[in-house]
Amino acid sequence: MSAAEDPGPPSPPPRLRVAVVGAGPAGIYTAEALTRQQEVPVAVDLIDRLPTPFGLVRHGIAPDHPKMRAIRDTLHRALDHPAVRFVGNVEIGRDLSCRELHAAVDAVVYTYGAALDRQLAIPGEELPGSLAATALVAWYTGHPDADRATVEAALAGARSVVVVGVGNVALDVARVLARTPAELEPTDMPQHVLDALAGAPVERVTVLGRRGPAQATFTTQELRELGELAEADVLVDPADLELDPAAEERVAADRVASRNLAVLQEWAQHTAQPGRTTVTLRFFSRPVRLLGEDRVTGVEVERTVVDADGRASGTGQTTVLPADLVVRSVGYRGGELPELPLDPRRGTVPNDLGRVLRGGEPSPGEYVAGWIKRGPTGVVGTNKHDARETVATLLADVAAGVVRPGSSGDDDLVTTLRANGADPVLLEDWRAIDAAEVALGATRGRARTTLHEWESLLAAVKDAAARTR
Numbered sequence: 001m002s003a004a005e006d007p008g009p010p011s012p013p014p015r016l017r018v019a020v021v022g023a024g025p026a027g028i029y030t031a032e033a034l035t036r037q038q039e040v041p042v043a044v045d046l047i048d049r050l051p052t053p054f055g056l057v058r059h060g061i062a063p064d065h066p067k068m069r070a071i072r073d074t075l076h077r078a079l080d081h082p083a084v085r086f087v088g089n090v091e092i093g094r095d096l097s098c099r100e101l102h103a104a105v106d107a108v109v110y111t112y113g114a115a116l117d118r119q120l121a122i123p124g125e126e127l128p129g130s131l132a133a134t135a136l137v138a139w140y141t142g143h144p145d146a147d148r149a150t151v152e153a154a155l156a157g158a159r160s161v162v163v164v165g166v167g168n169v170a171l172d173v174a175r176v177l178a179r180t181p182a183e184l185e186p187t188d189m190p191q192h193v194l195d196a197l198a199g200a201p202v203e204r205v206t207v208l209g210r211r212g213p214a215q216a217t218f219t220t221q222e223l224r225e226l227g228e229l230a231e232a233d234v235l236v237d238p239a240d241l242e243l244d245p246a247a248e249e250r251v252a253a254d255r256v257a258s259r260n261l262a263v264l265q266e267w268a269q270h271t272a273q274p275g276r277t278t279v280t281l282r283f284f285s286r287p288v289r290l291l292g293e294d295r296v297t298g299v300e301v302e303r304t305v306v307d308a309d310g311r312a313s314g315t316g317q318t319t320v321l322p323a324d325l326v327v328r329s330v331g332y333r334g335g336e337l338p339e340l341p342l343d344p345r346r347g348t349v350p351n352d353l354g355r356v357l358r359g360g361e362p363s364p365g366e367y368v369a370g371w372i373k374r375g376p377t378g379v380v381g382t383n384k385h386d387a388r389e390t391v392a393t394l395l396a397d398v399a400a401g402v403v404r405p406g407s408s409g410d411d412d413l414v415t416t417l418r419a420n421g422a423d424p425v426l427l428e429d430w431r432a433i434d435a436a437e438v439a440l441g442a443t444r445g446r447a448r449t450t451l452h453e454w455e456s457l458l459a460a461v462k463d464a465a466a467r468t469r
């Protein structure tokens with residue numbers, strides 16, 4: 001064979017180019033599952049609209065839960081993988097449409113979460129002093145889009161707080177509001193958040209659950225923690241803990257519900273101690289109206305009964321609870337991304353094992369994982385199994401020839417984004433933000449302080465780039 005005829009060594013198989021939209025736990029676990037498999041070589045662009053990764057691990061998990069927040073270190077390993085590129089500060093639907101993104105890569109996995117709040121749909125809900133938990137949580141975790149003025153105006157002068165909802169987020173909110181400044185001091189909350197919380201005169205927090213203790217969705221660990229606050233006592237009305245036969249059956253069959261009940265029974269013996277904040281858990285209570293003229297002054301609460309299937313209905317018996325601040329924590333839902341289908345009722349993208357369905361049919365090369373796939377349920381780790389399922393579906397489509405590695409050409413996504421006028425923040429840039437947060441925290445003896453403004457986040461990137469030039 002002459003040299004001209006020698007085909008040389010075989011060229012490596014083309015890499016499967018995948019864009020993952022959202023660098024929260026679901027996006028990061030998707031990237032991890034893609035890099036851990038051996039079937040197909042991959043190149044993953046992990047895109048987020050924020051210049052920072054971790055989604056709700058950064059802007060959801062309560063800052064007074066440092067152990068839980070430390071899961072960032074584990075998640076970071078996937079970002080460090082050579083086949084994964086973090087592409088922050090890029091919003092799909094604004095900087096690049098779904099269609100353009102899909103054309104630029106072989107497959108897209110949408111993991112953009114479920115960041116919108118569910119409404120109570122009762123009169124007065126829009127009054128100043130009524131906040132969605134999403135708004136309060138975004139503010140206390142330093143999300144750069146938080147509406148600081150609205151939250152701080154609602155918090156100023158708040159002595160009596162009503163939190164609507166009995167899930168873990170409601171408990172996070174009640175706990176953060178009932179903590180002392182000294183308890184919050186070591187957290188990574190921005191300084192203005194610590195100052196505003198220290199200045200809020202909160203004396204009473206009432207958590208309202210429309211169903212009974214047997215149906216509450218909080219976990220026992222979160223519940224117990226309420227009882228360990230430095231200067232707050234938890235109160236429960238013993239009458240709320242009397243179970244009907246259906247609730248008894250439920251508690252007997254559900255370990256979490258029975259452990260929760262044991263904790264609540266202990267608290268039912270408590271009485272309020274003078275000078276200490278109270279956190280009262282009220283069950284069988286649903287808000288029917290927020291009262292007030294130009295801001296919230298109270299909540300009209302209706303007593304409920306719960307049927308054998310766990311459904312609550314009103315009894316018509318109402319009382320008024322004074323409240324200067326109402327926080328609605330009744331769930332999250334996914335929002336629409338232009339050009340992507342959404343089931344408005346469930347707030348999720350219709351899918352079959354992670355394959356996006358358009359008009360009921362699988363859309364080749366489009367997938368979902370995490371909260372936008374299954375709804376806002378489970379803990380961080382739940383997204384790992386969920387992402388693995390989606391990646392298995394994607395790989396099955398590659399094996400079946402539905403998705404072809406290399407079919408999208410060689411154009412680099414970051415180059416395309418820059419040509420479109422976007423300013424992507426890459427892994428080194430995120431490291432600069434990370435270092436700036438650690439340095440800011442050190443000025444007050446803390447491990448970290450969250451940078452909470454777009455300007456300061458992007459300035460940290462620019463300052464680091466200027467130093468290395």
Ligand SMILES: Cc1cc2nc3c(=O)[nH]c(=O)nc-3n(C[C@H](O)[C@H](O)[C@H](O)COP(=O)(O)OP(=O)(O)OC[C@H]3O[C@@H](n4cnc5c(N)ncnc54)[C@H](O)[C@@H]3O)c2cc1C
Pocket residue numbers: 021022023024025026027047048049050053054055056057059060061062065068090091092093111112113114115137169172332337369370371372377378379380381383
């Ligand atoms: C207040 C709160 C507290 C919680 N506390 C705990 C806890 O203590 N323990 C626990 O285990 N779990 C907790 N969870 C649950 C946990 O945070 C979720 O299971 C998990 O974050 C869901 O992951 P996700 O990746 O689907 O969504 P997310 O974490 O929301 O990530 C979605 C990402 O997509 C990005 N994004 C959105 N739109 C776009 C777009 N158009 N273009 C590009 N990027 C986009 C967002 O910026 C975000 O980074 C909590 C949740 C909440 C809301």
